[in-house]
Amino acid sequence: VTFNNQNSLEKLAGRIAQQIEADSISLLKTMKDIAFLEKNNFTEKEALGMYIPNSYEFYWNTSARSFRDKMQKEYHRFWNTSRLEKAKNLRLSPKKVITLASIVQKETAQVSERPIVAGLYLNRLKRGWPLQADPTIIFALKEKKGQDFIVKRVLTKDLTINSPYNTYKNRGLPPTLIAMPDISAIDAVLNAAKHRYFYMCASVDNIGFHEFANSLRQHNKNAAKYQRWMNKQRIHR
Numbered sequence: 001v002t003f004n005n006q007n008s009l010e011k012l013a014g015r016i017a018q019q020i021e022a023d024s025i026s027l028l029k030t031m032k033d034i035a036f037l038e039k040n041n042f043t044e045k046e047a048l049g050m051y052i053p054n055s056y057e058f059y060w061n062t063s064a065r066s067f068r069d070k071m072q073k074e075y076h077r078f079w080n081t082s083r084l085e086k087a088k089n090l091r092l093s094p095k096k097v098i099t100l101a102s103i104v105q106k107e108t109a110q111v112s113e114r115p116i117v118a119g120l121y122l123n124r125l126k127r128g129w130p131l132q133a134d135p136t137i138i139f140a141l142k143e144k145k146g147q148d149f150i151v152k153r154v155l156t157k158d159l160t161i162n163s164p165y166n167t168y169k170n171r172g173l174p175p176t177l178i179a180m181p182d183i184s185a186i187d188a189v190l191n192a193a194k195h196r197y198f199y200m201c202a203s204v205d206n207i208g209f210h211e212f213a214n215s216l217r218q219h220n221k222n223a224a225k226y227q228r229w230m231n232k233q234r235i236h237r
Contacts, residue, residue: 001020001055001056001057002054003016003051005105005179005182006048012180013028020062030067030068032047033068045175049095049176049177052071052075052186053181053182056071083186087190090190099173101177101181101188102177103131103136103178104181105180105182106135106138107200113210114188115188115192116193116195116212117188117200117210118192118193119195122189127198129198130167130168130169130170130171131172132167135178137159137161137165138151139179140165140166141158153237195212197212197214199212199218201219203226204225
């Protein structure tokens with residue numbers, strides 16, 4: 001059984017149902033079982049973080065409950081002594097590491113860039129600055145307007161949205177993960193690059209990557225360049 005980047009329990013259940021006998025309805029019901037979640041100290045919104053994207057071996061006739069229970073064991077296996085120690089050194093719980101990793105995951109698809117992005121957000125957390133992470137704004141907008149709402153560009157007015165996931169208005173990490181992070185994103189947080197960057201902006205010279213800055217002055221130059229490019233491409237929403 002293989003899964004990755006399933007950004008809701010519903011999508012995860014659908015993906016797994018394609019690979020084992022259990023159907024998506026029984027899988028979803030089991031994943032959201034209140035007694036199980038409470039016993040394992042998860043809320044429904046946190047539950048997605050228990051499923052670590054990877055390949056696992058199952059019998060075809062594995063039940064929904066057996067699948068979920070094995071995933072819970074795999075979660076604890078993933079969080080071995082080494083990873084737990086690294087999380088402790090960051091003063092973050094495994095859940096908070098996964099929350100930050102979910103932002104890193106959504107911020108960049110470039111695995112090589114993820115430790116840099118993670119280091120930037122950790123720098124902001126240490127300074128007590130708001131993360132100001134656009135992926136959290138997109139998450140908040142989709143929560144309000146529906147998952148089919150398309151956001152190709154975050155607008156200034158979006159930054160005022162009233163949501164606990166608005167990391168422009170609220171300091172610290174959002175309440176829960178905003179997506180399913182893969183192992184590279186989680187390990188990027190645990191092994192974040194050490195640098196003095198506090199700002200980032202999508203690059204127009206190296207599409208898919210970012211321009212990093214340690215001063216607001218330089219960041220404003222990078223941002224202005226990016227906004228001009230977006231306007232030229234006629235990407236307004």
